[in-house]
Amino acid sequence: MPVTPRPGILDIRxxxxxxxxxxxVANPVKLSSNENPLGCSPKAKEAFEAASKKLNLYPDGGARKLREAIAEVEGLEADRIVCGCGSDEILQLLGRAYLEPGxxxxxSEYGFLVYRLVAMTSGAHFVSAPETGCRASVDALLEAAGDDAAIVFLANPNNPTGTYLSGEEVRRLRAGLPEGCLLVVDEAYAEYVDVPDYETMLPMARERDDTIVTRxxxxxHGLAALRLxxxxxxxxxxxxLNRVRGPFNVNLPAIDAGIAAIRDIEFREKSAAHNREQVAYLTQQLRGIGLEITPSVGNFVLIHFPETTGKTAADADRFLTARGLIVRPLVPYNLPNALRLTAGRADDNRKVVDALTEFMAA
Structure with missing residues (x-):
C-alpha cells in the first residue's frame, strides 16, 4: 500500500x-512564457560563464553580495531582502511560514496560478475575488478577505491579464485588510510598466510590518533559466523566511549573474523600450483584425476570441501551433476563450499577426 500524503495534496493540479x-516544426517560435526576447544582459552572461569555473564550491548561503547589489540599485536595505529560487519559492515559503490548515x-479572479498552489499545499481555504473587465477590484478583494484573511496575494501587474491597480488603489486595499493579514504584492512585471499612476509598493513594505513585495x-532581466x-x-x-528557506536555496551562478544583471540598467531600459513598442504594435494590429485585446502594461497581451465555431481560442491555438507559433492557452485560468501572447521579437510578432489575420479571414 502506498504511503498516503496529507489530505488535499492529491487535489493539487x-x-x-x-x-x-x-x-x-523544427524551430518553433515560443511566445508562451513571457520570456525576454532580447535574452539576458551580456554582463550577466559573462558572470555566469565565469561562475562555471567555481561549480565545486557552495554558494553564499545568504546571497549577501546579491542582496547588496539589489539594495544599491533599488535604494533599499540589504538586510530587508531575501533571495529565492525564483519568486515562486518565496511565495511557497510564505505559505509554509504563515498559513495553517483552514x-x-x-x-483576484484571474490571479497567478501559483497563489492557489500555495494555499492548497498549506491546507488553506482559497477564495477568488471577482474581477471587472479582467482587472482586480479592491472592493471585491476586501469583501473576500472579510475580517479573517491570513494572506492576500495581489499580482500588480497581473499575469495573465496585463492589467494593474494604481498606487492609490493598492494603498486602499492595504488599509482595508484585517489586522494580522499579510499582503503579498507580486511585482514580477513592474519594470515594464510605463503609466503615470502605477507605483511600486516597495515604499509601503518599508513602512509596514504586514506587507511584502516580490520581484x-x-x-x-532574462534569467528565467537560473530561477532567481x-x-x-x-x-x-x-x-x-530565512528560518524556513533552505540553507543554499540560490545557486552560485545565479547569484553572480544576478549581481551583473541588476546593475545593467542599460539592458533593462533597452528591454523595456522594445517591449513598449511591441505591445503597442500587437495591440493595434490585433484589434485591427477584429480581436478584443485587454490593455496590458506587461510584456504580453491577452487576446479574446469569438465563440463562433472555427474561430475560438482553441481553434486559433491549433492554427498557430501548426505554423510553429506557440502561445499560452488559458483554460486553467478559467479564460477558455482567450490566449496570452508574449511580446517577442519584431519579426516573430509580425508572423503571429499575419497568421491570425489569415485565421480570422478564413
Whole structure:
C-alpha cells in the first residue's frame, strides 16, 4: 500500500508551464512564457560563464553580495531582502511560514496560478475575488478577505491579464485588510510598466510590518533559466523566511549573474523600450483584425476570441501551433476563450499577426 500524503495534496493540479514544442516544426517560435526576447544582459552572461569555473564550491548561503547589489540599485536595505529560487519559492515559503490548515487565502479572479498552489499545499481555504473587465477590484478583494484573511496575494501587474491597480488603489486595499493579514504584492512585471499612476509598493513594505513585495529576474532581466527572485519586507518577515528557506536555496551562478544583471540598467531600459513598442504594435494590429485585446502594461497581451465555431481560442491555438507559433492557452485560468501572447521579437510578432489575420479571414 502506498504511503498516503496529507489530505488535499492529491487535489493539487501541478503547475503546467508554457509549451515549448510544436509537433512537426523544427524551430518553433515560443511566445508562451513571457520570456525576454532580447535574452539576458551580456554582463550577466559573462558572470555566469565565469561562475562555471567555481561549480565545486557552495554558494553564499545568504546571497549577501546579491542582496547588496539589489539594495544599491533599488535604494533599499540589504538586510530587508531575501533571495529565492525564483519568486515562486518565496511565495511557497510564505505559505509554509504563515498559513495553517483552514486559514483563508485571497486573490483576484484571474490571479497567478501559483497563489492557489500555495494555499492548497498549506491546507488553506482559497477564495477568488471577482474581477471587472479582467482587472482586480479592491472592493471585491476586501469583501473576500472579510475580517479573517491570513494572506492576500495581489499580482500588480497581473499575469495573465496585463492589467494593474494604481498606487492609490493598492494603498486602499492595504488599509482595508484585517489586522494580522499579510499582503503579498507580486511585482514580477513592474519594470515594464510605463503609466503615470502605477507605483511600486516597495515604499509601503518599508513602512509596514504586514506587507511584502516580490520581484523576479526571470522577466526583464532574462534569467528565467537560473530561477532567481527576491523579496523586500520588514525585518521580522525576512527573519521568518530565512528560518524556513533552505540553507543554499540560490545557486552560485545565479547569484553572480544576478549581481551583473541588476546593475545593467542599460539592458533593462533597452528591454523595456522594445517591449513598449511591441505591445503597442500587437495591440493595434490585433484589434485591427477584429480581436478584443485587454490593455496590458506587461510584456504580453491577452487576446479574446469569438465563440463562433472555427474561430475560438482553441481553434486559433491549433492554427498557430501548426505554423510553429506557440502561445499560452488559458483554460486553467478559467479564460477558455482567450490566449496570452508574449511580446517577442519584431519579426516573430509580425508572423503571429499575419497568421491570425489569415485565421480570422478564413
Amino acid at each position: 501541478p503547475y503546467t508551464p508554457g509549451a515549448a514544442d510544436a509537433p512537426g 486559514d483563508k487565502v485571497v486573490q 523576479t529576474f526571470s522577466k526583464i 527572485g527576491w523579496a523586500y519586507a520588514d525585518r521580522s518577515i525576512i527573519d521568518v
